[in-house]
Amino acid sequence: MTNAEALKVFRETGALLEGHFILRSGLHSRQYFQCALALQYMPTVERLGQAIARQVRSLGATTVMAPAMGGLVIGQEVARQLGVRFIFVEKEEGKLVLRRGFKIAPGEKILIVEDVVTKGGRVQETIDIVRANGGQVLGVAMVVDRSNGAVNLGVPRFSLIQLHVETFEAHQLPPDLAAIPPMKPGSK
Secondary structure (H helix, E strand, C coil): CCHHHHHHHHHHCCCEEEEEEECCCCCEEEEEECHHHHCCCHHHHHHHHHHHHHHHHHHCCCEEEEECCCCHHHHHHHHHHHCCEEEEEEEECCEEEECCCCCCCCCCEEEEEEEEECCCHHHHHHHHHHHHCCCEEEEEEEEEECECCCCCCCCCEEEEEECECCEECHHHCCHHHHCCCCECCCCC
């Protein structure tokens, strides 16, 4: 799947929003990828998951791990496509943690899957959890890389959509964006 084909999926499903948005990172943007809108359709989930699985199959992961909530649907589908185990981390008191009895074996080969990455904070937190539990992070796959490859996670990175979306600090908004009330459609 090409970058253009993946963008077309987001446009067709109404998952690429335009306006004034506050991202999870705290940055402001004119565009917002609401992956949940695209991933509500199982044929779309299967198609995107298959495209990611194609990119990462040669890594030889035995487990796919995703940060909740955003990475859950696509992470589980990538695991299904690869025929491997799927686990996730979730927030507890504001930090991601491994819960629900999930365990990581020493040396376990893990692929991290996320829906959208801007600065990579949640992905880095997930990488740190894998390493703290003795696992080996083989790579990170995402549907949308909003950094256009600028985020360095120290492991191979794979994405279906890679583009640079302008982001702004709250105190440095351009006049056109400052004139629009901001929305925060993502998770808190």
